[in-house]
Amino acid sequence: MEDLFKRLVSHAKEYGFIYPSSEIYDGLNGVYDYGPLGAALKNNIKTYWWKAMVQMHENIVGLDSAIFMHPKIWKASGHVDAFNDPLVDNKDSKKRYRADVLIEGEIDKMLAKADKEVDKAAKRFGETFNAQFFRETNPRVLEYTQRAATTEKRLAEAMKAGDMADLGAMLAELEIADPDTGSRNWTDVRQFNLMFSTQMSNIAGDDGKLYLRPETAQGIFVNFLNVQKTTRQKLPFGIAQIGKAFRNEIVARQFIFRMREFEQMEMQFFIRPGTEMEWYTYWKEKRMAWHRAVTPAEKLRFKDHDNLAHYANAAVDIQFEFPFGFKELEGIHSRTDFDLSSHQELSGKKLQYFDPELSENYVPYVVETSVGCDRMFLSVMSNALIEEQVPGSDEEGNTREVLKLHPALAPVKCAILPLKANNDEIVAKAKAIYNKLRFHFECQYDDTASIGKLYRRQDAVGTPYCITVDFDTLENDTVTLRERDSMQQQRVSINELAALIGNNVDMAHLLAKIY
Numbered sequence: 001m002e003d004l005f006k007r008l009v010s011h012a013k014e015y016g017f018i019y020p021s022s023e024i025y026d027g028l029n030g031v032y033d034y035g036p037l038g039a040a041l042k043n044n045i046k047t048y049w050w051k052a053m054v055q056m057h058e059n060i061v062g063l064d065s066a067i068f069m070h071p072k073i074w075k076a077s078g079h080v081d082a083f084n085d086p087l088v089d090n091k092d093s094k095k096r097y098r099a100d101v102l103i104e105g106e107i108d109k110m111l112a113k114a115d116k117e118v119d120k121a122a123k124r125f126g127e128t129f130n131a132q133f134f135r136e137t138n139p140r141v142l143e144y145t146q147r148a149a150t151t152e153k154r155l156a157e158a159m160k161a162g163d164m165a166d167l168g169a170m171l172a173e174l175e176i177a178d179p180d181t182g183s184r185n186w187t188d189v190r191q192f193n194l195m196f197s198t199q200m201s202n203i204a205g206d207d208g209k210l211y212l213r214p215e216t217a218q219g220i221f222v223n224f225l226n227v228q229k230t231t232r233q234k235l236p237f238g239i240a241q242i243g244k245a246f247r248n249e250i251v252a253r254q255f256i257f258r259m260r261e262f263e264q265m266e267m268q269f270f271i272r273p274g275t276e277m278e279w280y281t282y283w284k285e286k287r288m289a290w291h292r293a294v295t296p297a298e299k300l301r302f303k304d305h306d307n308l309a310h311y312a313n314a315a316v317d318i319q320f321e322f323p324f325g326f327k328e329l330e331g332i333h334s335r336t337d338f339d340l341s342s343h344q345e346l347s348g349k350k351l352q353y354f355d356p357e358l359s360e361n362y363v364p365y366v367v368e369t370s371v372g373c374d375r376m377f378l379s380v381m382s383n384a385l386i387e388e389q390v391p392g393s394d395e396e397g398n399t400r401e402v403l404k405l406h407p408a409l410a411p412v413k414c415a416i417l418p419l420k421a422n423n424d425e426i427v428a429k430a431k432a433i434y435n436k437l438r439f440h441f442e443c444q445y446d447d448t449a450s451i452g453k454l455y456r457r458q459d460a461v462g463t464p465y466c467i468t469v470d471f472d473t474l475e476n477d478t479v480t481l482r483e484r485d486s487m488q489q490q491r492v493s494i495n496e497l498a499a500l501i502g503n504n505v506d507m508a509h510l511l512a513k514i515y
């Protein structure tokens with residue numbers, strides 16, 4: 001898995017998906033730039049989300065609110081006081097860590113030890129082995145799993161109570177060392193606020209202190225009445241938004257998994273109080289279906305939150321099995337009326353809905369779905385990048401690197417390749433096909449190498465179809481159409497290409513799996 005991750009990072013750079021930001025100045029930690037193919041793939045992911053959320057729901061509308069907002073918004077939302085992570089410095093290495101992440105790492109090690117015992121026993125006992133029975137009865141496995149559970153519970157309690165002293169005590173008791181140097185010489189654990197701030201030019205002092213939004217959701221909350229009134233939506237209804245968010249993460253790591261500048265795709269669903277669990281369940285299922293349409297089910301799972309955010313009364317993550325293990329991809333939160341009520345209180349403006357069925361005014365409750373665009377990108381890429389034996393070949397070592405992206409997400413849908421780059425007639429014909437097809441979908445013309453090399457390059461960037469223009473094309477207006485995954489080729493008339501490829505790369509196929 002570690003190997004896959006390294007390959008993925010270098011593949012992303014080599015083919016123009018993702019570059020380290022400011023690379024000529026040795027990069028900026030936790031910040032990345034999307035190259036030409038990366039930008040295209042990211043746009044397709046966003047389109048898939050937007051279509052699934054806005055286009056497919058009559059009662060969900062879009063929004064694009066500003067990144068800069070009134071500073072009081074972050075006071076009301078609780079982010080000024082509570083959007084913190086527990087920071088600890090190692091006095092010897094001078095490195096900074098999140099204390100909770102160090103403790104979680106220790107819990108993972110305990111569980112890994114339990115898994116190792118189970119694996120060893122499975123090998124010893126062979127086919128008759130009952131893994132579940134062994135887990136429930138073997139004293140060593142029980143010791144590891146119980147220690148992990150107790151530690152997890154204590155961590156959740158300390159995080160909830162903001163008990164930094166107990167986190168420090170846990171680091172000491174569990175003998176947790178700096179992963180880089182092995183030193184256990186820690187400072188006290190203290191709260192660190194994750195918001196970036198800047199100063200507005202025309203207002204001095206704290207009143208002009210602006211924050212870069214750490215979530216897009218607040219732009220939705222403060223526009224709730226504007227949107228409801230201008231769209232005449234009735235509850236339940238949702239507001240969806242895609243946009244940048246910024247967090248001063250203590251440790252930004254694992255490539256684009258944890259960044260300081262990233263993008264979120266969030267939807268707030270406004271509902272009648274008391275119906276939140278029903279909608280929470282509905283959105284859990286719908287969001288999982290959205291992921292499953294492009295990702296194998298066994299790579300996805302739900303994980304309930306042990307440690308609820310300050311605004312939530314229920315929360316679950318959809319986790320994906322990244323190359324470094326199962327981690328959060330999307331969060332689904334039941335946010336009660338926390339945000340709207342807080343904004344109502346601090347702004348002095350009513351943020352209520354008149355429910356015609358109940359004939360009463362109330363502050364709506366909210367169920368939120370929030371997925372990181374970059375994490376989705378990473379999950380899609382890590383799932384798709386495969387090194388495989390060339391289909392149909394028995395020759396040892398005849399492998400290819402292929403990015404098996406869903407055709408609807410692939411940055412380029414079709415590459416048009418002339419068999420002979422030095423034949424003017426074939427080149428002209430290929431360019432004419434390219435000029436025709438690019439009205440329908442993203443195409444690429446390439447004549448810079450032999451046909452075999454051009455195929456390999458398109459495989460590596462996930463292009464689902466390649467069209468080869470040859471001598472027969474000049475005679476009968478047909479081309480060879482090659483499909484990426486099977487590598488099967490068929491002879492197709494030029495006139496059929498737009499409809500055939502267009503149908504196969506249509507996002508409607510993905511949406512049909514969800515709705």
Ligand code: GAP
Nearest residue numbers: 215217257258259262329330331370371372375
């Ligand atoms: N509005 C709710 C909210 O922001 P969150 O769980 O903190 O909830 C939602 O974030 C999603 O945003 C996460 O599931 C993740 O996909 C993405 N995300 C959060 N922090 C991130 C970071 N530092 N880098 C990349 N993506 C991040």
